[in-house]
Amino acid sequence: MLPTFEPTSLPESTRTLRAEVRDFLEGELSAGSFVPRPNSWTVFDAAFSRRLGARGYIGMTWPTEYGGRGASSLDRFVVIEELLAHGAPVGAHWIADRQSGGQILKFGSEDKKRALLPRIAAGECFFGIGMSEPDVGSDLASVRSRGEKVDGGWKINGTKVWTTNGHRAHYLIALIRTSPPAQNRHQGLTQFIIDLRRPGVRISPIENLAKHDEFCEIVFEDYMAEDGDVLGAVGQGWQLVTHELAQERSGPERFMSDFPLLIELVRRAMSKPAAHRDIGRMVARLLALREMSISVAGMLTRGASPDLAAALVKDMGTQFERDLPELARLVVASEPRVGAEDGYDDSLARTILYAPSFTLRGGTREVLRGIIAKHLGLR
Template identity: 50%
Template sequence: MDTASQIVIRPAQPDGDLAPLRAQVRAFLADTVGDRPPQKRAQSWSGYDPAFSLALGAKGWIGMTWPKAFGGQERSMLERYVVLEELLAAGAPVGGHWVAERQSGPLLMRYADPEVAHEIVPRITRGEVRFCIGMSEPDSGSDLASIRTRGDRVDGGWVVNGTKLWTSNAHRSHYMIALVRTDRSADDKHKGLSQLLIDMRSEGLQVRPIRNLAGEEHFNEVVFDNVFVPDRMVIGEPGQGWAQVTAELTFERSGPERYLSSYALLAEMVDHADADDARHAVELGYLVAELSNLRQMSRGIAAMLHRGENPQLAAANVKDLGALFEQRIPEVAHQLFGHELRPDGSPFVATHCHLTQTVPSFSLRGGTREILRGIIARGLGVR
């Protein structure tokens, strides 16, 4: 792992003032996850380890760009990028705090009731609280605006009924931020939507696991049967959920996880390559070059966020190209090494087996390829 990490994850431009931070993170990771096998490293941002999240929070590396009033460190987006990149390259189990840090915290700080935000967000920075996202639903496909889960107004709050699907780590989460329809009379399906902060211990809420192709159960179906949500848990103004959720998806699509999800396998391929086989050199060279390009694009998005610019178009582009890259890595591994894919094989084979099973989902999470390309086409003025 160490050799391949140094070969592939090397700044295309000098880190400058960021170099000490990168060294600190690498030293921390060597102590905490240095002996993690590659098949486990391949599950980095879906890997779940509450103790690791607490340790990372104690270092001040969760929510590090956030205001100090919310428990943050007020550090730059580029510093955050360095930390995320090192975590993912090392295959650290960041799933316990990932959604909360990437999406939920920023959303709460911007839109939630101040008392609620100040109560919950500092707990995110400490790695204590976990979030899931309630967007997808049965029969809605990629058309998020077609959701049917509804919130009906009652005294003191809302009663929620409906179903969310493919909700990652719902069975482990403390809260869900759910997009629900609170005004069914709106003539535009993008209107009348609201985001609610829902306590996962609420009466009437049921979580049902969904086993995936790899035999894992991190996806879930979440059913709401007359679940009461107090008014203070409405995020932003009722009916403004669509604008908020599209901003949230930009955060989801912009990070290095969008091209590093298959990195553990690429590192194994580099370590096992035959130096005398020209085909190995050519194919791996292409992959490393593409990784370098994607990395530069993603770092550019971090710089845009640092400048306060809107990276929606760039984020969609990186997410689309990153998924294609991640899905190709297991194919190239098969062409070069021809493994019989067995989950009980060598660490290299087990890593290859795991990613072959999971990469088909990479073009679904965070928006399907068709949705992303529609965003890109509109941004370029050709649609």
């Protein structure tokens, strides 16, 4: 069976919601609270997140008893695509809203749900991702961070890396090996909620190509986790991390990271008819990705598993994100520079410097195509 996307329409009710979000963003922009930037979902701004939380735009799909508003994934889609289209600094709460909160809601204990979810939804509690390690990237099942069972909990040692905004976050959901690798390497893994403010955690920020310390390395030295910090059951980590990755891969940030560049390109192309065809080609791809992504949001609303669909959207979407700056530079020539006064020169510079990460983070192109090939019966 070839993968297909069920055409999905945004419900009528999302119109009001979209108008509300646009009003909010226009207010923020006219107050000068942020400058629109490409890749804004890695830009950390705790105050902005708190304002979003106060308006109910974080954890929207969670039940009200945990601070959510019981909204559908299609409602959430509308809010996040508006935030991304406006280049708003949503990096502080992004990971918690997109995946960590959902993991806790689905697999966490009642205590954890009550303790963490309302704070996340308020934009006051931020999470990082604890999957990759210095020697572990695409081959996630080979994680070496290990947890040793001790009285009342687990002693954790090891190193996690590429954790976006981890040095600014409060918690991490980390994939830890809790029993030695057996025949099936997917067994013996466990997800833990790690409190980054406890002893036994050493964090070092890492600068990316754009000189932005967007991610970090996190070292655990005899970090003591309590039994209650285990997410799901001990040994269930692989199933959990697969679920988490599907959430991580399925959203519009996988093709909207460059949108502020497209806006600047259009500004410069208004007097350049020769550029229209190439811009049209990119707009066509963007429209397709948007329909695919709305369809994924529809699947989430119906409770369907988005694993495969998410792999398709992420692979095509991040390729689009990599192609846009390459096309832009040829249709509107520029000498790109971060911090340039001209919005186009600045956006192009930032996008070029971020572009290599698009087809790596959250699953490389090669891993995603492997997932698709497996579904097609090729491996």
